Amino acid sequence: MKTNDKVETAIVALLRHSLVDQLTFAKVAREAGVHWTTVKRYFGSKEAMHGRVRAAEGSQHLGTRERLLAAAKQVFKQRGYDKATLDEISAEAKLTKGAIYWYFDSKDDVFLALMDVVLTDLLREIPEMVEQVFEQPDPEKAIKAMVKHEFQRCIDDPPTLLYEFVSRRRDERVKQQLDGSFAMLFTGTEEVMQALQKRGKVSKQVDARQAAITLHALMNGTILMWAVAPESVSLLDLADTVATTMVNTMIKQ
Known part of the structure; x- marks a missing residue:
């Protein structure tokens, strides 16, 4: 597997238990089995890495559940638990409200x-x-x-x-x-x-x-x-x- 493919595969694996803005060069490097400077050279900066991953959120590489949790993080941070709604979370994720109920009960x-x-x-x-x-x-x-x-x-x-x-x-x-x-x-x-x-x-x-x-x-x-x-x-x-x-x-x- 090429180094670039290793990095991309590592990011997909990490997103099963981490959110986009929690990705670091060191984490991706450990998952991919490469040196962290290799990841840095590939993306240029951490901000660029996060931007590219977010840009791919609508692609098949990122799962619906991860998109919903990334959206929930933003909504809960901005609105707090009591004011946040499932409608806002689904809108932030650019998904239907039904997608939430596929993965979560409430x-x-x-x-x-x-x-x-x-x-x-x-x-x-x-x-x-x-x-x-x-x-x-x-x-x-x-x-x-x-x-x-x-x-x-x-x-x-x-x-x-x-x-x-x-x-x-x-x-x-x-x-x-x-x-x-x-x-x-x-x-x-x-x-x-x-x-x-x-x-x-x-x-x-x-x-x-x-x-x-x-x-x-x-x-x-x-x-x-x-x-x-x-x-x-x-x-x-x-x-x-x-x-x-x-x-x-x-x-x-």
Whole structure:
């Protein structure tokens, strides 16, 4: 199979459990079995990759279910769960409302399926990113770059969908999915921390489980404070402080 075909096939496979704007060069490269620079050369930029994939949404390569979930993501982000309607989702997907009922029984089912996609992607992405950062020759510099990048990404595309999930935690099905997903996230990050400790990248004086939870609390807690009070909290101004706290807690002991 030609390299270009491998890349295209990898994207189709990833879209079974990820949305278009969650695709990265690294993810596509891992799925295709090529180096990430190969994917970058093929598309030029991440924005160009996302644009080309979205342009193909009407083709046979992207399934109807993926199109519906991509549309649901946009509608739930813009309108919130309570105001969002199945008519709006089908219109965003450029499909009939009947297409929704072919795959989902209700708006709740669409919402829970979207949660599964977003949280599964979170489980795959964050532990891998943490491991890559701590493995860098200068982990302190890499951690600062990571925090700034993630904070800038939140500014450019606020994580309103995740807040929407949390706001519906009273729903028992949502609660179970959130509890299960975040338990797996903490465990996955803990395992990364333990592996890094064995390689001397993270202090062995640190409890790996507590370090994993602290890392997510520092990042997500700061982002939450910014979301609640954006006029009082500057994410980018806090990036170095958050990164330095991580370094002092996990490396310099």
